[in-house]
Amino acid sequence: MASSDIVAKLWQRLQNVAKPSKLAGLMTVTSPSSPPPAPRLPAPRPEASGTPKSLIVGTYERLRADIIAGRYAPGSRLRVEHLKTDYDVGAGTLREALGLLVSDALVLNRDQRGFWVADMSLDDFRDITETRVLLETSALRQSIAARDDDWEGDLSSAFHRLSRAEERLDNSQPATVLVNDWEECNRRFHHVLLARCPSHWTLHFLSILYRQAERYRRVALMHRPIGRDVHAEHRAVFEAAIAGKADEAADVTATHIRTTYAALVAYAKEHRITQLVPDSA
């Protein structure tokens, strides 16, 4: 309840929308029955992309981007009848795209009762964080145990690119394009780190958790840019992994993953105290 409230406030700030009334502010996050709150600006349909994807997958990706970017607030309903005009596809197509999002647990679906965006809360983020620590340290140990020359080369490359992206972020104000850039480099670095892990199931679950964490990371990022400490953590993981020090790499990774959570909690508390104490309209 309380943490969910805090996230709601963060969310509103991130979206730069006029703050609704006290009741509506709560409803937006906690209740599925809120009135349509989102501006009608879905991501454009890319005409000639790399590979010709099906309409379902294309719609799925556009919807996912919109959800992660916060165009649809957590807890808000996703009505097929409305969305199909926004995204310009049939009802069945949109329905299946939503089904894919349900697999990612970004969208929930109760039988005969429609779809809505999964809620966000600090408790949920902590759960995501700790589960990810458990799986990622395990996967990292297995990946390091099976390391080879190719892997070390790929890892060096990914680390280098990430470093450059972090420099760019460090030297400027947080801009969406830079955040997207860093996000991709960060994803790739973590992906390569675990590339030699033989457990497909562990990797599958981690990919789900990573996508979930994306929403929270984005909130934290827009307010507190990447610091040199984060870069130092990446460097420590990289060097330990290359050296084959599995225990050390796992420890640093655990700390690294938990750092984002701690940063969001810290910001949420500070935010609540200094800026959003007056909650009236």
Place this chain on the structure above:
Amino acid sequence: MASSDIVAKLWQRLQNVAKPSKLAGLMTVTSPSSPPPAPRLPAPRPEASGTPKSLIVGTYERLRADIIAGRYAPGSRLRVEHLKTDYDVGAGTLREALGLLVSDALVLNRDQRGFWVADMSLDDFRDITETRVLLETSALRQSIAARDDDWEGDLSSAFHRLSRAEERLDNSQPATVLVNDWEECNRRFHHVLLARCPSHWTLHFLSILYRQAERYRRVALMHRPIGRDVHAEHRAVFEAAIAGKADEAADVTATHIRTTYAALVAYAKEHRITQLVPDSA
């Protein structure tokens, strides 16, 4: 490759179908483009069930039961055009039901290329087993740490029922109805064990793994009935959990989960040597 081959043989024995030619036997498991191998006997549509479910969910459950029971061989294609007549629903409905199975990873779906039953292999089962050990020991520790009187009562009840089901299986030949009964009791026992674990994500992933393991467990069960050692393991977990001995409970649980995998490997090897060395028709 080799382990996948072994599972294919197990599968054929379980289904009691005439052994196809060498090529066809391999194709059935490894290739998605095999001719329709399954008998057309889908589960009947339950007319008046407990709660009125949507057609999509109903079809999903029928399909899942048929896949787990082995009516559709691993790797075989699931063509919407054929299935919609068998299950007597529209194409869109069947399509969405298949989408739900994709979430469970019991069915795969390549864009524009249709659906097929997920493959089975001993490697995959080992992965499932080890990932489940990692998550379930973690969840069990958290559940025990948060135990209370209600939980102990529920656990005693579930353990009692499981014991009775195991007695019934022990005293008779393996029959499908008894296996189904034991399966449900076993599921419930493990579910109650973890009921106090606060990590929803861990439990979510475990539920997926449990459903996956169901297919493999069923193969092992039909050939090697529940022994008293399995019952002893359940008792050990139960007593340690009630007593609050988290480390002990976790250790026994890990062994318990790995036992099923070891039993299937042992049977597969034995089976291959004594009976299926001649692979010709």
Place this chain on the structure above:
DNA sequence: TCAAGATTTAATCTCGAGATTTTATGGCTT
């Protein structure tokens, strides 16, 4: 005899309209 390209077949993908269920609204009773 083998390989590459064109034709045929078959399946998936997509859409719009109709049937069923849920939710919201208004009036009535206690």
Place this chain on the structure above:
DNA sequence: AAGCCATAAAATCTCGAGATTAAATCTTGA
């Protein structure tokens, strides 16, 4: 004034047919 039931509105769910894409077959040439 509060709670409950009937009515109305809106949304989900479902289906069949058409468009698009992938696979299989046949033909042609080297």
